[in-house]
Amino acid sequence: MALSRPAPPMSLVLLALALVAALAALLNFVRAPDSKAAWMIALAAGEFGHWLVLFPAGLAVLAWFVAAGGWRGATLGLCALSAAGLLRPAFSASRREPGFSWLRLYWHAPVPKVPVQTEVYARPAGEELKLDLYLPPFSALGRPGLVVIHGGGWDSGDNQQLSEWNQRWAARGWLVAAINYRLAPGHPWPAPREDALAAITWLKANAGKLGLDPHRLVVLGRSAGGQIATAVAYGAHDPDIRGVIALYSPHDMPFAWSVSREDDALNSIKLMRQYLGGPPDTPERRALYHSASGQLLAEKTSPPALLLHGHPDTLVWYRHSRRLAARLRERGVPVTHRELPWATHAFDYNPDGPGGQVADAAITEFLAGVIPK
Numbered sequence: 001m002a003l004s005r006p007a008p009p010m011s012l013v014l015l016a017l018a019l020v021a022a023l024a025a026l027l028n029f030v031r032a033p034d035s036k037a038a039w040m041i042a043l044a045a046g047e048f049g050h051w052l053v054l055f056p057a058g059l060a061v062l063a064w065f066v067a068a069g070g071w072r073g074a075t076l077g078l079c080a081l082s083a084a085g086l087l088r089p090a091f092s093a094s095r096r097e098p099g100f101s102w103l104r105l106y107w108h109a110p111v112p113k114v115p116v117q118t119e120v121y122a123r124p125a126g127e128e129l130k131l132d133l134y135l136p137p138f139s140a141l142g143r144p145g146l147v148v149i150h151g152g153g154w155d156s157g158d159n160q161q162l163s164e165w166n167q168r169w170a171a172r173g174w175l176v177a178a179i180n181y182r183l184a185p186g187h188p189w190p191a192p193r194e195d196a197l198a199a200i201t202w203l204k205a206n207a208g209k210l211g212l213d214p215h216r217l218v219v220l221g222r223s224a225g226g227q228i229a230t231a232v233a234y235g236a237h238d239p240d241i242r243g244v245i246a247l248y249s250p251h252d253m254p255f256a257w258s259v260s261r262e263d264d265a266l267n268s269i270k271l272m273r274q275y276l277g278g279p280p281d282t283p284e285r286r287a288l289y290h291s292a293s294g295q296l297l298a299e300k301t302s303p304p305a306l307l308l309h310g311h312p313d314t315l316v317w318y319r320h321s322r323r324l325a326a327r328l329r330e331r332g333v334p335v336t337h338r339e340l341p342w343a344t345h346a347f348d349y350n351p352d353g354p355g356g357q358v359a360d361a362a363i364t365e366f367l368a369g370v371i372p373k
Helices: 009-026 036-047 054-066 069-096 102-106 163-171 191-205 224-235 253-258 268-276 283-291 319-330 354-370
Strands: 116-122 129-134 143-149 175-179 212-222 241-247 305-310 335-340
Touching: 009 036, 009 054, 009 069, 036 069, 036 354, 054 069, 069 102, 069 335, 069 354, 102 354, 116 191, 129 163, 129 191, 143 163, 143 191, 143 224, 163 175, 175 191, 191 212, 191 224, 212 224, 212 354, 224 241, 241 354, 253 268, 253 283, 253 319, 268 283, 305 319, 305 354, 319 335, 335 354
Parallel strands: 143 175, 143 212, 212 241, 241 305, 305 335
Antiparallel strands: 116 129, 129 175
């Protein structure tokens, strides 16, 4: 039956649904359109595609039995394309990560829940700043510390972001401190830097009762938190910071301003203005931008870095991490840079998905390298 003939209603519905699935799966190959909705669809297709593939599989079964002639063939073809696209991240991750587990995509042992306690670490202008401590399930002295800085465009988010990761690292022996910091526009840069440094100072001051080795610290940040993490790690010149991890983050703020637009998914011009006061067109703001740029602060004595980024990231261009990696190599700073060809922003949202497994393996290896047992 030719597709030009009128389609039975069910055949048309199935074909339309298969087309929707194929368009969503296509986002595992190309950069999503510049909108938050498209980014969220891309994230779901990338990190939950191994589950979503059941949808085109079901459509294919229905089409086989109820669609007519050429409409059936077209629907089955779109379903096959959808399945290939939705499974692309898992296949790509399995080739890149020797420890990748297909079983883990669908089932994993429950993550042990560790004790969590909330502490006030600073009171700037009377405002209480808190951090959550994720305590390893066994008593130990001299355990290393992981300081986690959340993302959110510098004007939103809190330390509950992706907290399951904190549970996992603590269960492996790390004392995890997930910090809150003051947010723009009420508290622009350098307030977040001051808060992160205050948190590190508090951890060191309380190291004895926490069982923390104050000389073995790593700073980790996601998105906006990664900018804070690298600026702090490279600007503080603190030998106790042994490494820095940044996921899908900007690191050269003059460059970030140059590629920001009002019409992108985040209105990044607005975010930059409320965070840094405007463009870097005055001596004062140029100095402010420099102090917020880990890439410009890095020296040959700076701590090693792990940079993770998705190539088709819609919200933060992959070139931010690529440029920092190149600058660190120029300065002789050890750096591991991993670029995921399918992954969009927040690809570690699902810790057991393709991006989550790659991130887990890379972070585990990096931590073991900078702070060996």
